[in-house]
Amino acid sequence: MTVYAALRRLVVDGEIPTDRRVSEAELSARLQVSRTPVREALSRLEGDGLVDAQGRGVRVRVLPPAELEAVLEARAALESWAAGRLAERVGDGEIAPARLAELDALADASDAATRAGDLSTATHANREFHEAVARLAGNPVVEQTLATWWDRLVVATRSGLREPARVEQVDAEHRAILAAIRAGDADAARRATVAHAQHTIDTVRGTPE
Amino acid sequence: MTVYAALRRLVVDGEIPTDRRVSEAELSARLQVSRTPVREALSRLEGDGLVDAQGRGVRVRVLPPAELEAVLEARAALESWAAGRLAERVGDGEIAPARLAELDALADASDAATRAGDLSTATHANREFHEAVARLAGNPVVEQTLATWWDRLVVATRSGLREPARVEQVDAEHRAILAAIRAGDADAARRATVAHAQHTIDTVRGTPE
DNA sequence: TTCAGCCGTATTGCATGCAATACGGCTGAA
C-alpha cells in the first residue's frame, strides 16, 4: 500500500517520464524495494487508469483528446450531482452554514493564487474547492471517484494544456455555485456546476495540443 | 490480468465465501497459480472496492447499508447523465433510431424474465439494459465506472436483499426512459432515470436486512 | 533505399523461500 501510494505520487507529480517506457526494475531501484511490490502497485495504477502496462515497460498515460473529454464530461456529471446534493442538504439544514465558510475560504485561496499568477497553487486550490464540495455532499463513493479522475486529469494536462486566460470567469463561476448551494437551490447549483465544467471543456476543445 | 479477471469473476459470481476471511494460499490453490499473481489481482480488486484486505486474509466486501446507498446514489448520478446525453445524441441525429431497437429488445428481455419469475435472468437483463444506455451515450469512462459499481452492488445484494414486488413498475420506468431518449428529450430522460433509481433506493431503504 | 524476417538480450510473469507479523486461543490473576 505504501509502495502504491509512493508510486502514485510519483506519477501524479510528474516525476516519471511520460515520453518513454519505464521498466519495473527502474522503478524498484528508485523506490528501494524489489520488483514484487512495484508490480502490485503498477497493477493497481493501471486499474486507476494512470498507467498503461501492455507489452513491455510501463507507460504513464497521457490521455488522448477523446478520453480527456470523456473524463471531463464524467467529472461534470458527478460534480454537478454533488453540488446539487450539497444544496439540498443545506436547504434541509443538515449542513451548518458555518461549514460553508470553508468553501468561501477555498474559493478565496483559488482566486488569490490565480490573480498572483501562481498557476501551480491556483490549480491545487481550485481542485481543493471542488473536492470540498464533493466531500460535503456526503457521498464517499462519488468523492473518491472524483479524486481518481482529478489525478488522471493532472497527469494528462501537465505537459501541454494550460488553463488559458479565462481567469476572471472561473472565480465568478465558483461564486455562483456557492451562492446556489448557500441558498439551498439544488437545481441552480447543478446548473452552475455544469456551466462551469462546460467552460473547461470548451477551453480544452479550443486548445489543440 | 487473467488471474485478475478470474478472481473478479469468482467474487462477482458469489463463488467465494463472504462470511469469513480467505487466505491467499487458498485462492492460489483454487486458481492453480502461485500466490504472487493472486496478490496482484487482490490488490486490484481492493482498488475496485470489491474486497477488503486489511490485516490478515482477504474478505469479500458486503457493503454496509450506508455505502450501499452511496453507490446507488452515485450510480443514479452517472446513469441519469448517460440517459440525458444519449437523448441529446438522438436529438442531434448522431444515433440512428435503429440502434435504439437494441434497447427495446433489452427492456423486453428484462420484462419477460421478470414476469416469468426468473430472477437471475431478470437481474442480468436489467443490468444489460442500463449498460446499453451508458454505452450508447458514448463516454467510456462513465461506462466503465458504472460497470464497476454494478459489480459492487451485485456482491452486496447477493446475500440478503432481493428486489421486492415492484416488478410492474420497473418495466414502466424503463419504457419511460426509452420514450424520452427516443424523443431526444434530455431533460425528461434524466428525470425518468433519476425517478427509476430513486425507487430502487427507496426499496433498499425500506428493506432492513 | 526499403523492409520482411530473424536473432540476441533486456524485461516480464510467475514460483518459491524466508523473515516479520497478526491472529486465535491459552493461562492465570482478579
Place this chain on the structure above:
DNA sequence: TTCAGCCGTATTGCATGCAATACGGCTGAA
C-alpha cells in the same frame, strides 16, 4: 466467570531466481 496478556503458528509481505517473452536492431533480399 471474566478478561488482560502472552505465546505458538498460520499467514503475509517482500526478495530473489528463472523460464518465457517481447522488443530493437541487424541482415539480406527486392
